[in-house]
Amino acid sequence: MTSSANSSVQLSVKPSEIVRIEFAERSYNIHIGSSLIDSSDVFDGLPKASIAVIVSNTTIAPIYAARLQASLQGKYKTIHTIVLPDGEAHKTWQTLNLIFDDLLKHSCDRKTTLFALGGGVVGDMTGFAAASYMRGVPFVQVPTTLLAQVDSSVGGKTGINHPLGKNMVGAFYQPQLVLCDLSTLNTLPARELSAGLAEVIKYGPIADMVFFDWIEANIDALLAREPAALAHAVKRCCEIKAYVVGQDEREAGLRAILNFGHTFGHAIEAGMGYGAWFHGEAVGCGMVMAAQLSQRLGLVDAAFVARLTALIKIAGLPTIAPVLAPTAQANADRYLELMRVDKKAEAGEIKFILINQPGQCVVQTAPDALVREVIAACS
Numbered sequence: 001m002t003s004s005a006n007s008s009v010q011l012s013v014k015p016s017e018i019v020r021i022e023f024a025e026r027s028y029n030i031h032i033g034s035s036l037i038d039s040s041d042v043f044d045g046l047p048k049a050s051i052a053v054i055v056s057n058t059t060i061a062p063i064y065a066a067r068l069q070a071s072l073q074g075k076y077k078t079i080h081t082i083v084l085p086d087g088e089a090h091k092t093w094q095t096l097n098l099i100f101d102d103l104l105k106h107s108c109d110r111k112t113t114l115f116a117l118g119g120g121v122v123g124d125m126t127g128f129a130a131a132s133y134m135r136g137v138p139f140v141q142v143p144t145t146l147l148a149q150v151d152s153s154v155g156g157k158t159g160i161n162h163p164l165g166k167n168m169v170g171a172f173y174q175p176q177l178v179l180c181d182l183s184t185l186n187t188l189p190a191r192e193l194s195a196g197l198a199e200v201i202k203y204g205p206i207a208d209m210v211f212f213d214w215i216e217a218n219i220d221a222l223l224a225r226e227p228a229a230l231a232h233a234v235k236r237c238c239e240i241k242a243y244v245v246g247q248d249e250r251e252a253g254l255r256a257i258l259n260f261g262h263t264f265g266h267a268i269e270a271g272m273g274y275g276a277w278f279h280g281e282a283v284g285c286g287m288v289m290a291a292q293l294s295q296r297l298g299l300v301d302a303a304f305v306a307r308l309t310a311l312i313k314i315a316g317l318p319t320i321a322p323v324l325a326p327t328a329q330a331n332a333d334r335y336l337e338l339m340r341v342d343k344k345a346e347a348g349e350i351k352f353i354l355i356n357q358p359g360q361c362v363v364q365t366a367p368d369a370l371v372r373e374v375i376a377a378c379s
Helices: 061-072 093-105 120-135 146-152 182-187 190-207 209-223 227-247 254-259 262-272 279-296 302-314 328-339 368-378
Strands: 016-021 028-033 051-057 078-084 113-118 139-143 157-162 165-172 177-181 352-357 360-364
Touching (some): 093 120, 093 157, 113 120, 120 146, 120 157, 139 146, 146 190, 165 262, 182 227, 190 254, 190 360, 254 360, 262 279, 262 328
Antiparallel strands (some): 016 028, 157 165
């Protein structure tokens, strides 16, 4: 992986850029730029179909659905929109069935193309619906949150939550195209922008410390939504993720590094109830906990942990873990119970993504006693 530009640099906004993700005959482009939703040309080359279905939610549909539909006019005989309830709490079988109900009601065939217009929840559910309906129909990702643009829309992970674990039911299913319209980030609430920055920050410790240096130098510009800074961040994150998932689509090895902070983070989400914290908030806190565990295992020093924690805090993310049970022992028990349900766990052993040196990580187990120390120190 090539490194990004160092320190605070003068960046210019380019009309649009393309990152290619390679999966042989299933390869596709990630388009990054402003006002791309209003560009019909970007959708040229998609599989021919009579019906297009835009899947969005109650927050995003009123803002962007009509604009996306206007860009698709002339390419499909019929275009209609499914509007789902908004939020992680609705990433369920019941909500997924709303998509299937609509597709069947409108006699959608197996060439129907779905367009996921929204954040990670909409993208994950639309992708899972596309993977499942008639055993697979094409879909396009049009992510409208920073988190979705830099992470969840890229790489083909789709799914829904189960009460016992996050994203435990789903499929690997690649989109035809990803359209990262940076203009949509202008309507993003500040808390959701910060949640997205967690996934941006993640790429530094796992793959590119030069990019981490750049994030530190440009965090104020990112929080201020300066277009050039956002464009650079989204592109670099997509480059790293495209490289990783191109090597390991189904998370047999390398792709697991993208879950840095997620083992603790998923436990936080499940333990608190989905939607109490945004996914990015849980991941931000989870990265602090994973870094502390890395330090206790002798992999990184205290200075690195302090540096990472400080950046996460400046980004507006929590660095203190929530308490999930009334006593310290019960709290640690609850975290461990939830983490044993994690998809990376094997034979009941929790696999952690840890930093073994800045810019490089390792997947390994850790003694429960040490994990308990981290939970106590971070809560």
